[in-house]
Amino acid sequence: MSGFFRPMAAILWKDLLLELRTRDVVASLFIFALLVVVIFNFALDPAPELVAVTAPGIVWVAFAFSGMLGLNRGFVMEKEQGTMDGLLLSPAGREAIYVGKLLASFLFMVLMEIMIYPVFAALFNLPFFLPSFIAISLASTLGFAAVGTVFSATAVNTRSRDIMLPLLLMPVTVPVFLGAVKVTGNALAGEGWAASASWFQLVAIFDILFLVVAAFLFEYVLEE
Amino acid sequence: MAAVTLLKPETQDKGQLAVLARDVRKSFGRVAALRGIDLEVPWGQFLTILGANGSGKTTLLRILATLARPTSGEIRVAGIDPLRNAPAVRRIIGVVTHQPLLYGDLTVGENLAFYARMYDLKRPHEKIAQCLAALGMERRLEVKARTLSHGMQKRVSIARALLHDPIILLMDEPESGLDSEAVEMLEHTLRSPSSDSLRTVVMTTHNLERGLAVGDQVAILADGRIAYLEQCAGVTVAEVRSTYMALTGSTL
Numbered sequence: 001m002s003g004f005f006r007p008m009a010a011i012l013w014k015d016l017l018l019e020l021r022t023r024d025v026v027a028s029l030f031i032f033a034l035l036v037v038v039i040f041n042f043a044l045d046p047a048p049e050l051v052a053v054t055a056p057g058i059v060w061v062a063f064a065f066s067g068m069l070g071l072n073r074g075f076v077m078e079k080e081q082g083t084m085d086g087l088l089l090s091p092a093g094r095e096a097i098y099v100g101k102l103l104a105s106f107l108f109m110v111l112m113e114i115m116i117y118p119v120f121a122a123l124f125n126l127p128f129f130l131p132s133f134i135a136i137s138l139a140s141t142l143g144f145a146a147v148g149t150v151f152s153a154t155a156v157n158t159r160s161r162d163i164m165l166p167l168l169l170m171p172v173t174v175p176v177f178l179g180a181v182k183v184t185g186n187a188l189a190g191e192g193w194a195a196s197a198s199w200f201q202l203v204a205i206f207d208i209l210f211l212v213v214a215a216f217l218f219e220y221v222l223e224e
Numbered sequence: 225m226a227a228v229t230l231l232k233p234e235t236q237d238k239g240q241l242a243v244l245a246r247d248v249r250k251s252f253g254r255v256a257a258l259r260g261i262d263l264e265v266p267w268g269q270f271l272t273i274l275g276a277n278g279s280g281k282t283t284l285l286r287i288l289a290t291l292a293r294p295t296s297g298e299i300r301v302a303g304i305d306p307l308r309n310a311p312a313v314r315r316i317i318g319v320v321t322h323q324p325l326l327y328g329d330l331t332v333g334e335n336l337a338f339y340a341r342m343y344d345l346k347r348p349h350e351k352i353a354q355c356l357a358a359l360g361m362e363r364r365l366e367v368k369a370r371t372l373s374h375g376m377q378k379r380v381s382i383a384r385a386l387l388h389d390p391i392i393l394l395m396d397e398p399e400s401g402l403d404s405e406a407v408e409m410l411e412h413t414l415r416s417p418s419s420d421s422l423r424t425v426v427m428t429t430h431n432l433e434r435g436l437a438v439g440d441q442v443a444i445l446a447d448g449r450i451a452y453l454e455q456c457a458g459v460t461v462a463e464v465r466s467t468y469m470a471l472t473g474s475t476l
Binding site: 011021091 | 291315324325326328330334342
């Protein structure tokens with residue numbers, strides 16, 4: 001298994017170290033998500049009944065579009081630095097490269113979500129700590145990153161990669177965001193976990209299915 | 225100058241060829257880059273490939289390095305079909321490309337440590353120190369890759385390719401950007417008599433004199449085919465130069 005874990009950990013370590021040095025990804029994600037949240041805050045009437053309806057959508061628009069930026073950067077950075085061949089020349093299994101890249105993107109997105117939610121909660125006068133929202137955020141971000149990592153590797157070789165990734169990613173990840181928005185709505189309405197059980201199941205099934213399919217497909221995506 | 229010791233793998237069969245290509249073709253859409261490459265490189269041989277820009281040298285090396293698939297034809301690297309078992313081929317080849325394959329914001333040491341982990345190497349720090357010393361870069365361990373000159377980056381890139389003691393080296397114009405001292409170090413490293421390993425090198429170059437000096441065989445790639453293949457010992461620079469001109473219509 002060291003043939004999987006060491007290269008996977010190496011890619012994760014390398015991406016985290018590069019991010020620590022440059023702060024490119026997380027800073028961009030945070031600023032983009034912040035802009036979305038602030039613009040919606042200015043645009044919408046802060047009446048509690050309206051916030052209860054719109055807040056789940058707003059927070060997931062911020063998470064999704066900002067997350068897309070992060071997913072795009074993962075492979076664009078490799079392409080721009082000319083290091084993609086270095087990854088491909090290694091004997092590491094392509095699934096190790098996939099999981100390493102996926103975990104890096106997942107961590108960057110979770111970090112952005114941790115930074116943006118308190119701002120969102122403060123602006124819209126919402127509770128700061130919602131356990132079911134935290135759980136669905138982790139699960140949905142994992143599913144989003146699982147599919148996004150594969151599509152990002154696909155889109156990076158196209159000329160219109162910035163447009164290509166959302167076009168490929170958004171239709172496929174509809175179930176994730178549907179579940180995420182519904183669970184967030186239930187959490188903000190003060191409903192218990194039971195009310196969101198079916199949505200959690202939907203996101204969990206999506207995660208498992210796409211993690212397996214994406215890990216399998218990744219080898220073919222990377223081939224010339 | 226420290227030498228990089230290549231270990232002779234159990235699997236290396238002297239009866240096999242290190243590299244075999246039979247009627248290898250590669251097209252990019254309607255453009256044919258390779259039009260039927262036939263090549264045999266015995267173990268321990270150093271093959272120098274000459275060719276004009278666009279002759280297919282890089283495409284051939286990328287196919288041998290598992291970075292590209294041929295449109296048709298048969299390939300064996302150390303007896304292994306890279307189309308069926310690419311990871312096994314990747315484990316035993318070292319590749320130097322035009323790009324240094326380094327992360328600019330990581331130090332030289334961090335870059336090499338990353339690749340050592342990708343190859344799951346035991347005692348990586350020892351290997352890194354050895355490879356850097358072989359190329360005169362041991363004092364640059366803590367320097368960020370992007371602050372190095374092109375030539376220095378190339379040296380680190382060669383160290384990266386040697387890190388896992390490959391028995392076959394595929395090098396695409398490795399001497400470009402290197403000063404004469406670095407070229408000598410490179411040649412010494414490639415030809416190091418430090419082990420009984422049958423190290424095989426396939427190198428493309430535009431430097432005819434160097435190519436003939438280090439090579440056992442010299443090939444000229446023209447129009448996507450191996451148009452000339454001779455033992456280096458049996459030819460002169462002038463002969464190869466005139467043949468090259470006749471085949472490619474350009475000068476070296």
